[in-house]
Amino acid sequence: MVTLTIDGREVTVPEHTSILEACRTAGVKVPTLCYLKGLNEIGACRVCLVEVEGIDQLVASCNNEALDGMVVKTTSPRVRQARKANVEFLLSRHDTACTSCVRSGNCSLQTVANDLGVTSLPYKVDLTHREWDMDFPLIRDADKCIHCLRCIQVCDRMQNTGVWDLINRSSHTAVGVTGGAPISETDCALCGQCITHCPVGALRERDDTERVFDAIADPDTTVVVQIAPAVRAAWGEPLGLSHDEATVELLAACLKQLGVDYVFDTSFSADLTIMEEGSELLRNVAEHPGELPMFTSCCPGWVRYCKAHHPEMVDHLSTSKSPGQMFGAVTKSYFAEQAGIDPHKIFSVEIMPCLAKKSEVDIPAMSDACGDPDVDVSLTVRELDRMIKAGMVVPQQLEEVELDDPLGTYTGAGVIFGATGGVMEAALRTAHAIATGREADADAFKDVRGQDGWKEAAFDLGGTPVRVAVAHGLGNAEKLIQAVNNGDATYDFIEVMACPGGCVGGGGQPIHDGEERAEERGEVLWELDREMPLRRSHENPQIKAVYDEFFGEPLSEKAEELLHTDHHA
Numbered sequence: 356m357v358t359l360t361i362d363g364r365e366v367t368v369p370e371h372t373s374i375l376e377a378c379r380t381a382g383v384k385v386p387t388l389c390y391l392k393g394l395n396e397i398g399a400c401r402v403c404l405v406e407v408e409g410i411d412q413l414v415a416s417c418n419n420e421a422l423d424g425m426v427v428k429t430t431s432p433r434v435r436q437a438r439k440a441n442v443e444f445l446l447s448r449h450d451t452a453c454t455s456c457v458r459s460g461n462c463s464l465q466t467v468a469n470d471l472g473v474t475s476l477p478y479k480v481d482l483t484h485r486e487w488d489m490d491f492p493l494i495r496d497a498d499k500c501i502h503c504l505r506c507i508q509v510c511d512r513m514q515n516t517g518v519w520d521l522i523n524r525s526s527h528t529a530v531g532v533t534g535g536a537p538i539s540e541t542d543c544a545l546c547g548q549c550i551t552h553c554p555v556g557a558l559r560e561r562d563d564t565e566r567v568f569d570a571i572a573d574p575d576t577t578v579v580v581q582i583a584p585a586v587r588a589a590w591g592e593p594l595g596l597s598h599d600e601a602t603v604e605l606l607a608a609c610l611k612q613l614g615v616d617y618v619f620d621t622s623f624s625a626d627l628t629i630m631e632e633g634s635e636l637l638r639n640v641a642e643h644p645g646e647l648p649m650f651t652s653c654c655p656g657w658v659r660y661c662k663a664h665h666p667e668m669v670d671h672l673s674t675s676k677s678p679g680q681m682f683g684a685v686t687k688s689y690f691a692e693q694a695g696i697d698p699h700k701i702f703s704v705e706i707m708p709c710l711a712k713k714s715e716v717d718i719p720a721m722s723d724a725c726g727d728p729d730v731d732v733s734l735t736v737r738e739l740d741r742m743i744k745a746g747m748v749v750p751q752q753l754e755e756v757e758l759d760d761p762l763g764t765y766t767g768a769g770v771i772f773g774a775t776g777g778v779m780e781a782a783l784r785t786a787h788a789i790a791t792g793r794e795a796d797a798d799a800f801k802d803v804r805g806q807d808g809w810k811e812a813a814f815d816l817g818g819t820p821v822r823v824a825v826a827h828g829l830g831n832a833e834k835l836i837q838a839v840n841n842g843d844a845t846y847d848f849i850e851v852m853a854c855p856g857g858c859v860g861g862g863g864q865p866i867h868d869g870e871e872r873a874e875e876r877g878e879v880l881w882e883l884d885r886e887m888p889l890r891r892s893h894e895n896p897q898i899k900a901v902y903d904e905f906f907g908e909p910l911s912e913k914a915e916e917l918l919h920t921d922h923h924a
């Protein structure tokens with residue numbers, strides 16, 4: 356341990372702690388912009404400068420160690436003026452059109468500039484607007500980049516993808532797409548983690564909200580919205596709602612207020628996915644022993660990564676569509692039939708914590724129900740929250756409403772899809788019942804929960820031993836695949852979610868700079884599961900009805916046609 360003095364207060368911290376973390380331990384606020392604990396500790400932004408007695412230069416607190424006997428000052432005039440000058444420098448080459456910036460009100464640069472009393476800029480550099488493919492789901496605005504390098508580190512170190520890099524030389528050095536390639540030609544998985552880790556508005560999603568507003572305004576169009584499992588754990592955060600207040604039923608009320616015709620729950624089709632994927636797993640175990648593992652395919656970020664980095668594994672992906680896509684296909688077939696609506700007049704919207712879903716809905720093969728896309732638009736939670744605000748909807752003034760019939764009923768198994776390990780646990784609950792004819796305790800498979808990047812477990816399903824693994828975050832997935840390819844690990848079934856913590860930590864979720872909320876949001880889903888009267892997908896009465904009335908049984912011809920896909924198509 357080392358003991359140092361910060362602004363006259365003594366504080367003791369473990370050796371090798373940074374001065375910044377020591378300040379935080381002492382309750383001393385130091386502003387930061389580029390710092391991301393454990394991932395980006397490079398002192399690039401120079402906003403966390405402090406004065407250390409005996410050292411002439413001010414030092415960056417994030418990448419200098421706290422030493423025994425050190426005397427640190429964080430609020431001296433020198434420190435304040437240097438921080439302010441450094442922020443003025445950043446702003447001089449930043450597009451400061453805050454009023455039309457998607458991060459206004461949630462931007463660390465804006466906050467730091469306001470906190471430091473920056474009210475005018477002594478100088479400004481001419482900005483050259485750089486072109487970007489505005490059709491791509493991920494938008495980058497180079498004029499808002501502050502060169503913090505977080506996106507490079509997150510993409511490379513956490514997600515093993517390397518889309519971003521330093522480009523150009525000397526004074527022209529900037530952040531850009533590796534090798535200067537067009538973004539659509541890179542291996543971007545569209546996990547969106549660079550967006551949620553960007554401190555400013557340099558990275559954002561393509562905004563598709565106007566398409567939804569237009570559909571709502573069209574009297575000939577029936578707008579059907581599905582809400583993904585992980586949305587309920589986060590949608591209320593920017594709207595000042597607690598987790599208890601921000602229920603899926605209150606969100607349904609907001610959507611109805613906006614003019615949406617039907618509000619359903621993707622958790623319903625998560626239950627449907629389990630019926631198909633669980634049956635697929637058991638069929639594969641029986642028919643192709645030794646040809647496994649089978650990978651989940653419900654995360655389009657993971658599917659994009661798999662296709663780009665591991666084409667040898669594509670045939671091991673489950674052919675089951677993601678719940679979102681299954682929902683779209685069911686909406687424009689079974690639901691359209693039941694409700695007597697022309698499927699071509701249905702506008703199908705999914706609200707997802709995800710960026711990759713924006714590309715998934717555009718895959719040409721995802722149009723099985725009536726030839727139109729099964730899902731017309733995929734919105735992130737951030738876009739949803741913007742729609743709620745733009746529609747002048749005040750959730751606090753609304754009463755909860757029930758989700759609509761017949762696709763609004765779901766089980767706890769469907770809800771936990773949004774947290775790492777949840778898809779696997781839900782699949783095992785049902786696979787066990789199919790294999791043994793008996794129900795296991797709903798918590799019997801909880802060994803695959805938790806925040807470890809790579810988890811494994813083995814279970815007996817009616818005499819068949821099944822080895823399973825769960826990875827979240829593409830860097831962890833990569834390690835797992837390497838182990839499988841090298842023969843160092845053998846599994847029958849593997850869940851991969853691209854985002855850390857699963858969809859609760861998705862790239863389309865509300866942003867809280869410097870905070871990781873995935874674990875806390877995941878707890879919301881596990882708690883909902885514990886409280887649900889039905890916790891196994893096969894117990895969902897509307898799932899039973901949809902098979903009785905429409906699909907016949909899992910993996911039937913109709914189910915294969917509407918609920919499965921060819922990942923090569």
Ligand code: HC0
Nearest residue numbers: 583584585653677678679709858
């Ligand atoms: Fe997910 Fe899903 S759990 S991927 O994270 O499987 O986005 O929430 O909607 O489709 O259900 C995202 C979340 C979903 C799908 C479900 C799966």
Ligand code: SF4
Nearest residue numbers: 654656709854858861
């Ligand atoms: Fe999208 Fe979820 Fe996959 Fe992240 S983990 S890319 S949010 S589906």
